[in-house]
Amino acid sequence: MVGLGMMGAQHIESYRVAHVTGASNQLVAVCDGDARRRAGMRHVEGNLAVDEDATEQLFNPSLVQGYETPEQLFFDGSVELVSLCTYTDSHVPLAIAALEAGKHVLVEKPVALTAKEVQRLVDVSAAHPRQLCMPAMCMRFWPGWQWLAGTVREGSLGAVIRAIFRRNSAVPRWGSAFYEDATRTGGALIDLHVHDADFIRWCFGPPVAVESSGSLQQVRTQYIYENGPAEIFAEGGWDKNPNVNFVMSFRVEFEAGTADFMFGREPELRLERKGQRVEPIALADGTGYDGEISHLVRAVHDLREGKSRTLVAHVHEAVDLMAMMAAERRSLETGERVALIG
Numbered sequence: 001m002v003g004l005g006m007m008g009a010q011h012i013e014s015y016r017v018a019h020v021t022g023a024s025n026q027l028v029a030v031c032d033g034d035a036r037r038r039a040g041m042r043h044v045e046g047n048l049a050v051d052e053d054a055t056e057q058l059f060n061p062s063l064v065q066g067y068e069t070p071e072q073l074f075f076d077g078s079v080e081l082v083s084l085c086t087y088t089d090s091h092v093p094l095a096i097a098a099l100e101a102g103k104h105v106l107v108e109k110p111v112a113l114t115a116k117e118v119q120r121l122v123d124v125s126a127a128h129p130r131q132l133c134m135p136a137m138c139m140r141f142w143p144g145w146q147w148l149a150g151t152v153r154e155g156s157l158g159a160v161i162r163a164i165f166r167r168n169s170a171v172p173r174w175g176s177a178f179y180e181d182a183t184r185t186g187g188a189l190i191d192l193h194v195h196d197a198d199f200i201r202w203c204f205g206p207p208v209a210v211e212s213s214g215s216l217q218q219v220r221t222q223y224i225y226e227n228g229p230a231e232i233f234a235e236g237g238w239d240k241n242p243n244v245n246f247v248m249s250f251r252v253e254f255e256a257g258t259a260d261f262m263f264g265r266e267p268e269l270r271l272e273r274k275g276q277r278v279e280p281i282a283l284a285d286g287t288g289y290d291g292e293i294s295h296l297v298r299a300v301h302d303l304r305e306g307k308s309r310t311l312v313a314h315v316h317e318a319v320d321l322m323a324m325m326a327a328e329r330r331s332l333e334t335g336e337r338v339a340l341i342g
Helices: 006-017 070-074 088-100 115-126 145-154 187-191 194-204 288-304 317-334
Strands: 029-031 065-067 081-084 104-108 133-136 160-170 209-214 218-224 231-239 247-254 257-262 269-273 278-280
Touching: 006 081, 006 288, 029 070, 065 070, 070 088, 081 088, 081 288, 088 104, 088 115, 104 288, 115 317, 133 288, 145 194, 145 247, 145 257, 160 194, 187 194, 187 218, 187 231, 187 317, 194 218, 194 231, 194 317, 209 317, 218 317
Parallel strands: 029 065, 081 104, 104 133, 160 231
Antiparallel strands: 160 247, 209 218, 218 231, 247 257, 257 269, 269 278
């Protein structure tokens, strides 16, 4: 684990609960510049609720090697898979160094701020075909969101008429110097909105154009399709009110009913069929972080066994994603619809 802030702690918890038949994983090394974190002290800030029953320490430091620099960790022969949970502008150079040191890599979102920078990592990853490099696009694995993608593709509720995705939170309290610098984060447009932008591309395919309004911190984008739903929107961003509740939701209208998801509600996902009672949809336990990590652990295990494995998220997809995010930013700046090339 490289980086033991909020997301690094989340990754450690998700490795701990990963359920992979025939495979196991063990935390053997961590890296962070803060000695307290290397000693296993738990970092508790974040959008998701903290497990009140969790032990005070995130891990037992007597069983886990602590390093001050990523390079030290990359030279540790016991490390097979590296999770990169550092600031965005370090993702590509660290991922490249990990690959060149012979490690598999899970790199947090966004992989980088530009398509050109992501392409650097894609090129290095292609030169190491026996090593996996996966972007941590957790919404592809989130219970409810997986249901939505499957339902769209199966067509069991008919065609999608319209969809809106919403995501909002307070400005992150952790790493304030980083999050207050839009040149490093890309603002909420890149750091937060990217979740919904990626899911829309994955679920509905690449749009032909985007049209955005608002700002880097609060954005609303319409995704334009030639042969798809007429109305696909994603909106959200960072709220200056530090006490605002985290919001993650979607409402998707199909021909035969409407799917409505609200994070933290009971039930989180319900189906409103026309002329019928609202139907709760049972979801698997866990989070998208748990799902993505179990998926990658399974992929590493299969690779060791000589089996082929197709990843749900590929680093090369992040190139087109960041090109789309650049188009959204141009639309914000010009107030015009921006076509996507390719």
